[in-house]
Amino acid sequence: MATAFDLETDSDGSGTDAVQQLPRNIEAEAAFLGALLIDNRVAEDVPIKLKPEHFFEPTHARIYEQILKLLDRNMVVTPVTLKPYFEGDEGLKELGGLGYLAKLTGDGAGLIGARDFASQIYDLALLRALVQVGRSLVDDAMDTSEAVDPKGQIENAESALYSVAEGDGDSSGAMSFGTATTEAVKIAEKAFNSGGHLSGVTTGLSSVNEKIGGMHNSDLMILAGRPGMGKTSLATNFAFNAASRWQREELDGIEPAKRVGAKVAFFSLEMSADQLATRILASESGISSEALRMGKISREDFHNLSRASQELQDLPLFIDDTPALTIAALRTRARRLKRRHDIGLIVVDYLQLLQGSGKANDNRVNEISEISRGLKTLAKELQVPVLALSQLSRAVEQREDKTPQLSDLRESGSIEQDADMVLFVYREDYYVASKEPKTPNDGDDAKIHDAHAQWAMEMERVFGLAELVVAKSRHGSTGKVKMKFEAKVTRFSDLASDAYAPEAYE
Structure with missing residues (x-):
């Protein structure tokens, strides 16, 4: 069984600089696919998000991807229903042709350990990704040219390790249009379920x-x-x-x-x-x-x-x-x-x-x-x-x-x-308050009283009001949103519509 870290020789066959193979378990991949073809419900029972790119054998990855597509259409997936999609597949021919699909289901023992097989496939994919990060880290660290940036290399390595920890595995980073549209529909569905705006x-x-x-x-x-x-x-x-x-x-x-x-x-x-x-x-x-x-x-x-x-x-x-x-x-x-x-x-x-x-x-x-x-x-x-x-x-x-x-x-x-998105918060009352004229006394002339009264009216109009200005948005329109601001407790809240003001009921 080719599980992990078997030795392989260099391309020249000398074997003098033996290197370790990437971690993989081809038999576990075949057993899991067989279990899935025997009982499609296995896909719902897998506790991890197993993706086609987590399979080491490219043909297994293509088979798994096609199984997921058919399951998404609520179809029953068997070697017979898969057959039309692999009649010209060169990789499958190397494994034995269309008969290989039937061979996958030959051993029903895979049903018992399907969850364990899926977990192992996933874990080995993460190990392969980790090996790749390690190789890149070593190669970059060996670079002693003037353009070397050790701190940048550390940041890149940390980012790559985070991706592995999050389970990205050895994903190519490219997403098919079908996957992208599925995600877009999920976002639209979320907005619809929230009442049409969130x-x-x-x-x-x-x-x-x-x-x-x-x-x-x-x-x-x-x-x-x-x-x-x-x-x-x-x-x-x-x-x-x-x-x-x-x-x-x-x-x-x-x-x-x-x-x-x-x-x-x-x-x-x-x-x-x-x-x-x-x-x-x-x-x-x-x-x-x-x-x-x-x-x-x-x-x-x-x-x-x-x-x-x-x-x-x-x-x-x-x-x-x-x-x-x-x-x-x-x-x-x-x-x-x-x-x-x-x-x-x-x-x-x-x-x-x-x-x-x-x-x-x-x-x-x-x-x-x-x-x-x-x-x-x-x-x-x-x-x-x-x-x-x-x-x-x-x-x-x-x-x-x-x-x-x-x-x-x-x-x-x-x-x-x-x-x-660029948002600006703006409170007019902040600027109006800073323009307060002289507070009038009893002996002051009418102009001073009028100026202060006019300022007080303006302050009353804008007091406690705030605006959120949407100046840029890649998802929608720009514009302004009026809010209420309570300075005492530094809290912004929704502003009641004018339609609910007392005079609206007269």
């Missing part, structure tokens, strides 16, 4: 979900704003809402494929973990974060705080507040969290505080470009949405209209190019 991870705000369809896997989303606009608060709201939704779905027993919540990794380069936790506790208990920090709370407030704290004990929200992270270190930590906790959303606060590899540090624009590309690569590699916060340039303050634009993204146009 195909990604929920933000927790219905109005935002309806506009952007949720946060989609493999997307890099940029959330930008000037200081004081509340971008960290909004990102924290999104993270908390996604994590709490996952927690509820877990308790309700909703199958993973239909969930819209997610476990969250929050990389906070600006605020400490306890500061973020304070914000979330403030939001959930209804107590201002300022009062929490200063201890100005009543006994009732403390009970509310304790209750909120108990409810959030098991929240799947993981906070990493390590300062001055490099993009490579962040990707390594994110992979680890994905492997250990299966996170479904990554938040980075904020992009400009990340550091590059070191090569581009002499040019900030190049460094930011490297960081934005790294975040996009991370989103695709882990198949999760990455929400990265970003600062805006001071050009916003020089304009009469303070609404942010794509050109305001700070330090690099590559942020706009790499992002699948």
Whole structure:
């Protein structure tokens, strides 16, 4: 039996530099295929996601792939129904021709160990992938040319090892159009089942979900704003809402494929973990974060705080507040969290505080470009949405209209190019409040009183209102979403429609 690590000689037949064969078990592959052809229900009983590329023998891979296609059509798969698809298969001819299909079912003993055979096929595929990673690592490390980049090699090796750990095996990386369309239909089905607007991870705000369809896997989303606009608060709201939704779905027993919540990794380069936790506790208990920090709370407030704290004990929200992270270190930590906790959303606060590899540090624009590309690569590699916060340039303050634009993204146009979606958070009341005229006294003239009264009316109109500007979206239209902002507890929420205002019922 050719299981693992048999010796083979060099191509010249000398045998002087014997090398080990790649791990494989051809007999286990044949036994598993035979069991599958005898009883098609074996496919449903396999606990792992076995793919055609996990088979070492190419003909076995093609047979398995065709079996899966026929099963998807609800057909009964036997050597007879497979025959038309392999009449001209050269690989099958080498194994004995069409009679080989019948030979596979000759030994029904494979039915007893089908699960074990599938697991072994899968494990050996991972070992072959690991061998390939090791060979590439050695070959790259032996390169001593001037262009060598040891840190880059370590990052590439770590990425390749993560792929093996996640079970990618020795996949070619190319996906057939049929597989791609199947995934697209699954996404559309998820949106349909959610009520027609949510195909990604929920933000927790219905109005935002309806506009952007949720946060989609493999997307890099940029959330930008000037200081004081509340971008960290909004990102924290999104993270908390996604994590709490996952927690509820877990308790309700909703199958993973239909969930819209997610476990969250929050990389906070600006605020400490306890500061973020304070914000979330403030939001959930209804107590201002300022009062929490200063201890100005009543006994009732403390009970509310304790209750909120108990409810959030098991929240799947993981906070990493390590300062001055490099993009490579962040990707390594994110992979680890994905492997250990299966996170479904990554938040980075904020992009400009990340550091590059070191090569581009002499040019900030190049460094930011490297960081934005790294975040996009991370989103695709882990198949999760990455929400990265970003600062805006001071050009916003020089304009009469303070609404942010794509050109305001700070330090690099590559942020706009790499992002699948660019969101701006904008609060007009922040700017109106800064323009408060002199507070009138009894002896002041009418102009001062009128100016302040006019300002007060304007402040009343915009107070507590916020806008999420969708400036770029690869999945849909751009536009604005109005939200409510409660500054006391730093919480964004859906804004009630004008149709529900009291005057609408008169």
